[in-house]
Amino acid sequence: MNVLAPVPSSLEAELRAHVGRHVAKTFDWDAFPSNRGFPDLERAQMRYIGAGGSPKVGDSSTLKPEHFTLSLIYKHVGKYAACHAHEIEESFLIIDGVLTVGWERDGEVVEVKLGPKDMILNARDIGHGFRNDGIEPVLMSISVDVGKPLPPRYLYHPKNTAPELARSFGAQPGRTIAFSPTGEHPLAQHMARYVIRHSEQPTLWDGAGFTRKVYVGPGGIESDTCRKEMLGVPVGVGVKPYAREVEDAFLVLEGSLTVGWEDEAGNGVEVELGPRDLVLNPAGRRHWFRNNSAGPVTVWQVIGTAEPETVRFEAA
Numbered sequence: 001m002n003v004l005a006p007v008p009s010s011l012e013a014e015l016r017a018h019v020g021r022h023v024a025k026t027f028d029w030d031a032f033p034s035n036r037g038f039p040d041l042e043r044a045q046m047r048y049i050g051a052g053g054s055p056k057v058g059d060s061s062t063l064k065p066e067h068f069t070l071s072l073i074y075k076h077v078g079k080y081a082a083c084h085a086h087e088i089e090e091s092f093l094i095i096d097g098v099l100t101v102g103w104e105r106d107g108e109v110v111e112v113k114l115g116p117k118d119m120i121l122n123a124r125d126i127g128h129g130f131r132n133d134g135i136e137p138v139l140m141s142i143s144v145d146v147g148k149p150l151p152p153r154y155l156y157h158p159k160n161t162a163p164e165l166a167r168s169f170g171a172q173p174g175r176t177i178a179f180s181p182t183g184e185h186p187l188a189q190h191m192a193r194y195v196i197r198h199s200e201q202p203t204l205w206d207g208a209g210f211t212r213k214v215y216v217g218p219g220g221i222e223s224d225t226c227r228k229e230m231l232g233v234p235v236g237v238g239v240k241p242y243a244r245e246v247e248d249a250f251l252v253l254e255g256s257l258t259v260g261w262e263d264e265a266g267n268g269v270e271v272e273l274g275p276r277d278l279v280l281n282p283a284g285r286r287h288w289f290r291n292n293s294a295g296p297v298t299v300w301q302v303i304g305t306a307e308p309e310t311v312r313f314e315a316a
């Protein structure tokens, strides 16, 4: 029997086209050609917005980037990423596992261990690498704060660096320094301005009834590119439609979030997102969110500007 499926409205089709479903996407084990032939560098990338640091910019399964890219990176225990630098800032938000991130300068490296919901913003032109020294795989969300980043500049790649030196991100023997937020070393002090611990960042209650922890932006790390926040939305809480002059994206970390779009005539469509699902709300699009579920939801939000918040959220 043929059943006529209702034809989706153009708004509904547009919303669906801006959703990245975790289960509909695949991890790419060959996203970084410079890793080919080096099993210790193995990592998998799942692209949601843009290509991130991968040259696979022609991937039609990823959303078109404006001011930032967003992807997931998976790293097995024992694997590492060679020390490199970018022309722009790049954030690592840990989702699962514990990641060791190193910053290098003049043969010295400061290493920080980051756990779930911790983040580091790798500063422009700083040599950085990462390694999974833990006992479980690491899953993290990487955002590069420009739509189309240039290829990374490798500083200590095993193709032209001794394997042990590459694994230590370029630290000469005995010149690895464990990060401490109060450390005296200038590189540790520099890094301290770019590390956010979830447990140490204040929880702000918005008047509309949800929580925010500012990671990048006023109250968090200073930046002139994008803002990044973690939102907590209690059961039953939602906000009225709002629009921004730039795009923003929601990546659900835990729970379920309902996101709606509204057109000029006030017609609305909505979609429910689960863990590791993402929606990209384009500039100017009126959108809203609500927790219709029986449990809290945690959302990672990236906003395509560094300007302070202009939206006054209103409880729906």
Ligand SMILES: [Fe+2]
Pocket (backbone or CB within 6 Å): 053, 084, 085, 086, 090, 122, 128, 152
């Ligand atoms: Fe990087």
